[in-house]
Amino acid sequence: MFISMRWKAIALTSLLLVGLSGYFIVASEQALKRLLESERQEIFLNYQNEIAGLLRQSYDHLLQLSDIIPILQLQNTDTGREVSDKSLKAIIDQHWSYIALNWGMESALLFDEKGLLQGKWGLGASPRSSDVVIQVLQTGAPFSRLTCFNVCQQVVTLPILAPDGQVMVLELSTSLADTLRAFQKITQADIGLLVPDVSIRDMRVVTSWSRTLAAMTNLERSMDMLQHAATQVSFDLLNQEPKVFQKNGHYHEVSLVSLVTESFGDAHFIIIEDVTDQHQHIIRAKEADIRTALTAILLSGFLVIFALWSPILRLRRHAEVLPILVAGDFTLLREKLGDKRSRRLFKDELDILDDAERDVADQLEEMQRQIEEDNVQLESLALYDPLTKLANRHLIFKEIQLAVKESALTEEYFSLLYLDLDNFKRVNDSLGHSTGDELLKVAARRLQASVRDGDIVARLGGDEFCILIKYMKFKEDSARVAKNILKVLGEPIHLGTTEFNISASIGIVTISEHGVTTEQLLQNADIAMYRAKAKGRSNFQYYTKSMSVAATERMALETELRKAIAEQQFELHYQPQINLETGKIVSAEALVRWIHPTRGLVSPDDFIPLLEETGLIIPLGEWIIHQAFKDAKRWNGLGDDSVNIAVNLSPRQFSDPELPRVIRDAMLSSHLQASQIEIEITESMVMNDIEKSNQLLKYLKVLGVTVAVDDFGTGHSSLGYLKKLDLDVLKVDRTFVQDLPDDENDKAIVAAIIAMAHELKLRVVAEGIESLEQEAFLKSHGCETGQGYLYSKPLPYEKFLGLLRRSDNIIPFQRSK
Ligand code: C2E
Ligand code: CA
Ligand code: CA
16 A cells, blocks of 8 residues: 555654643643642641641630639629629529620530539530549549530530639530631631431431531532532542542532541541632643644644655655656656756755656666667668668568468569579679679669569578569569569679679569468579579579479489589590591590489580589589590590590689689690690670680680680670680581581571681581581581581590591591491
């Protein structure tokens, strides 16, 4: 449960104040009570003294009277003269009315020296009087006592000398009522006399105390009070100390003063005093105390609230602000905190807290900003290609995943284009990575520009790109995009002074099949891209299922080829080239064979393209060059006539910067004459980069090596470049020869090629001669050299050597049947 600190502080202080005030009230009340009690005690003592004083006064009064009586004049009633014979009895007789009235006497008894009663005046006398008289006669001292018979009296028995010289005893009784009245007059307190005897007639009995009220001032009222007191407290208890009783809104204190009477033993004066005023005084004092305390509590409560209010408000603000800080809502936080720092002279904890809060907020905000910045950076690192700023593999993966899901829900088509720049590696290898990077950036920009905004272009790595094309009306739209890309990419690129031409091969897969994973989609697009590459680059191919089969086979083949290279399962066969004029073997073309452990002899058409694609042709090609040169050197050492060696180069080999070194090394290690070496290249190899090709050709020329254009007529067949390039031989492709001499077209073409070659000072080799008619046609048009099954199939080294021996190469070549 949440109780604000404010209320806790206030409650605590109030509790403290209430406790303290309570304590003070009780303490002051107690003090007041004690004061009052001691006051009462004093009053009580005063009462006792007062009573004693009054009794003594009354006693003195009696003594005084006893002195006066003997000297009173006695007059003869008849004559009115003074009588000389004076007896006390006579004096008292004559003056009794005076004595009773003026001296308040109630009764008097006169005894002679023998203790015999001589006279009696007034009412009642103590039955014990005779005993007392004897005692007084014996001691000669007056004896005073209190008696209550019908009424209570103070009685003094004293010796008296009569005028006649006789010693007598006089007993004077005066009513106590006067003493009590006097007491009441002096003290304003009612006083009475309580005696144990309950049998006295006409007296009021206080039943529960078993006492009788012998005399009482204000009898009715006092009796009422006493009856009430008797129900509240026992007599003994009251005897121990005075008690206060409340009745009808009045407080009376009742106290007892014990005295010994002749007749009753322990009689008590009972004093009833109205103490209402004092009590009210106490109550008023108490009320005043409480009022003061309450005021103090209220005041200090206000003070506490006043003092705590501001810090508590600030604390509450902290309580509001800290959760906002935790939530990281810095704008709201700043709003709440305000931007002014405390400039107080005397800072307190709250000021420190305030400042710290601001500092923490600032630091947190800065940290959060930093983290966000880093996150953006990390994200871009994680999802974008740093070079081209295109999406990277991860991002396109995610996008493809989304596209797969989305394509299932929409009528529209999604396509994935897998794009690989053609011959990019060559640029990179020969011109350096920075040029390569620049080219990649240009390519990336062009790709991005040739698709719509929602489409995604990604660089997968190296020169491979992937484009996700979304929301197409027709499947075929992707072909339009691909065509456009090829066109845009094909435009020349100027980097510095150099002009570059790039092209790409594109594989396309339509995202429509359910249950195809992203990886599979990419793989299929990749397969289609390879097919495009195989189809001669700078084109696009849609993926078909059969491609996958082919791709799988290709992969298996690749594995086998790697193994074949490692285990040297290759062999070179040689096919002779014949001088059509002399019939002599002038040259031999080296043709590679794969001696497969299970499939036997595998044709180069079945594995050269894959070797080329995978780059495995480089190591194998090097071996072929070395082996061919070595073999040629061997057979040239045997006969007198020289038989040249012709070696085929693949496109990759031709663009391999290592090629010149490889040829030179092979020449050096084989000691073969450069003039005996022919290198066969194709038109397309040269066309890719004419500048570079020219350099290489010039280098070969310098070495003294002959260069032949293979398969002439199948490729671009641009006559223009033939003029520019330093070439020696032109090999007419087999396809033109095979239908000779029947096909008129071929006849015209072949005749034209030969004529043109001669025009350019090139020697002509006709491939695939299988018949004498073909040979005759070619010969008639001036073709110098022939190659074909008519003369010999490609033969293993030993057999080729046999062929050389058989023909001895000095007699005209014996045609194989
Ligand atoms: P190519 O350079 O045009 O080689 C000539 C091809 O024609 C050889 O096929 C040969 O056996 C065949 N041939 C020769 N005379 C006749 C004929 O009268 N009739 C018919 N029908 N064919 C004839 P092969 O050996 O199967 O080679 C095929 C292709 O493989 C070669 O075409 C060449 O492009 C490539 N190749 C072969 N060996 C190598 C090599 O060592 N390196 C490279 N880079 N490519 C090679
Ligand atoms: Ca060839
Ligand atoms: Ca050829």
